[in-house]
Amino acid sequence: MVAANSINTVVLGDEDSTKRQQILAGASKVFMDLGFDGASMGEIARAAGVSKGTLYVYFADKNRLFEAIVEQEMLDQQKIAFNFDPGRDVPTTLREFGQAYIELLCRPGGGSAIRTVMAIAERMPEVGRRYYEQSLEKTINRFAAYLEMHVQASELAIPDCQLAASQFMQMCQASLFLRFIFQASPPPSSARIAEVVESATRMFLAAYQVKAG
Amino acid sequence: MVAANSINTVVLGDEDSTKRQQILAGASKVFMDLGFDGASMGEIARAAGVSKGTLYVYFADKNRLFEAIVEQEMLDQQKIAFNFDPGRDVPTTLREFGQAYIELLCRPGGGSAIRTVMAIAERMPEVGRRYYEQSLEKTINRFAAYLEMHVQASELAIPDCQLAASQFMQMCQASLFLRFIFQASPPPSSARIAEVVESATRMFLAAYQVKAG
Amino acid sequence: MVAANSINTVVLGDEDSTKRQQILAGASKVFMDLGFDGASMGEIARAAGVSKGTLYVYFADKNRLFEAIVEQEMLDQQKIAFNFDPGRDVPTTLREFGQAYIELLCRPGGGSAIRTVMAIAERMPEVGRRYYEQSLEKTINRFAAYLEMHVQASELAIPDCQLAASQFMQMCQASLFLRFIFQASPPPSSARIAEVVESATRMFLAAYQVKAG
């Protein structure tokens, strides 16, 4: 628990120093598990394997540390590239995106960031807003852009692609995500997710697909 | 300055004494506004107009008080009777239910219970589970029952009414509820809600309505 | 250490409750001995024989507690009535007042309030100002009023009684108070004080007394 540092070949002044990363990792776990208020700086220090004082070397206070966690969470989520290759056919894209999206959301810990940020959004509106815009909305936008292309190609007839994107994503969650996040069910199986996504896909196509011929 | 209460010869001992109701009312406001951790027993006592000590006469500790609040919140929400009169035609029912449901969710303070319970669900799984089952799921079930009747009447063709109910409710939230609860937008206007609900209604009917003829 | 309270026949809501007095007494000692920053709330609690939490029941924070101490110190000092009976002859009044004043200032702990308040005056200017005006200046004013009467009676010729009062009080300190407060000497003996006061008195009379005849 101490040895880890001996390799520490000092890259000081580094924006993403080892210690900083270490702290972010530990803090992320604790914040996501216990929420902003439930997480104590002592607990975070222990989880990160550093002293309490060290936390304050890297982050001005608990709020700032939390904001950094959320920021990092957003970056991590933006790295998750769903396959919106314009060349793929729409049904396949919907099915695969839907599946991947819900698997992500309902994996253990998958809803933690959403839950944690949502919980604090009333007291820290900026954090809530940024998180929504950078995380959830970005995905909606990418998906909407994909749909737009297929509207241009006359394969889909969608009056409002943003809304349609959001509708699909919401439908995919039906009966799964809320149950999961409220701890009313264990994470759903991939098979169950596939069923729900399949249903959503059909509804989406029934509503928006241009009839052939 | 002390005597005021000595006359207080109200009949006590009944389950839902005045004091108990008073406490629940005050605590509800404070818990919903500040979250479980953000709410202090002192603040609650002040909001309820009783002394801190009195809180402990009626509730063993903060957790129990919170559980009672959530329980009451569930009862309150169950009293909200959406109009699922089996005789009404489906499109109208969908539109009116969708509108009422989202208005409720997105009114100021409307997401507070959901937010607050969701936030604590990881630490208090039982509370989360019960809240989901008694609140959200009950609405889904009532709505599903309505749909089921119209399936029986061969107006709708729905393989899984629970799922369909959930799908509709999720779609109605599209682009509205998450933006609202993450403080990314002010509460949506009734007109905007109507548009989104209308779109959801059409998708629902396109997918599940038995074609006439 | 606990028994003291059993007699405590509850005088609640009392501005000057026993506990409050107890705290002020303990805090006064600690603040005066160690200064504002040197005094810790823990130490104060111990000195007062109450828990740390109790301090915050009576005083919002450390600053407010300190201000209350200073306020009380001012009240205590205002109770010290030097004998400015207008009927007494001037030389006697000067000698007795000078002696009493310096004895007070140079008794063990006599300079503590002055030292402590002076030390914090840059960071808490209001406290410094009030202390000066309510403590030191009040004495100057009373003394000046006495002098003014004897000016009216043509016994003294003083162009500025305020200044004259201050001059006398300053002179009485000569070689005594600064040495004492800087810990350069033990408290001066009454005999030594008498000498210095005698000298100050003569200078004062030499300058301001109306020559007989």
Added chain:
Amino acid sequence: MVAANSINTVVLGDEDSTKRQQILAGASKVFMDLGFDGASMGEIARAAGVSKGTLYVYFADKNRLFEAIVEQEMLDQQKIAFNFDPGRDVPTTLREFGQAYIELLCRPGGGSAIRTVMAIAERMPEVGRRYYEQSLEKTINRFAAYLEMHVQASELAIPDCQLAASQFMQMCQASLFLRFIFQASPPPSSARIAEVVESATRMFLAAYQVKAG
């Protein structure tokens, strides 16, 4: 970003190295502005333009650094040579010394050393004692020596020159220094100082000047 110092081949080891002076300068400002407890080693390091670690290369701990500051302050004050040229006539010398002395004491920051040392004198009696003896007392002694000469010359009749010197210096402060240091007034104007010094001078001469003829 690290290399900058490696060229630094300045000759080290001399008692008053550049760095040491640099530290003393920075520390002096911070200690005088914030007091012993209010000053933090970090702030001092920043003010001195060195790292926190370096402070400990030159000074064993915060106390020792503070003592060094006070020591230096004393040296600086001893350099302030008031004009006690034995040849100058007494009234002029009194007026000019008095004016210069009070201007010094009441200039912005002028009371800082006195205030800071006085504040800590109870906890660090040695520091207080040394400061008094080396700073204030030295000035008294020089002034007393001047007076002594004029006693020898039969221009003044003073039984105790030390006391007389102190009396004059105290009188010059009358109504000015305490008001200033307790933040009860802004620094007095030169004109006001001149008035008070003039009054002190007259009293001094009235008491101690040998009557001509």
Added chain:
DNA sequence: TATGAATGAGACTTCATTCAT
């Protein structure tokens, strides 16, 4: 010598809970 990352003790403060009345 000089650095600055790291520490841990301790400061102020809050708050859930208890208890005598």
Added chain:
DNA sequence: AATGAATGAAGTCTCATTCAT
């Protein structure tokens, strides 16, 4: 039943000091 005074554990944050480089 109701109070509110009192508590002490625990939380956030600061800071003098150390140490590897």
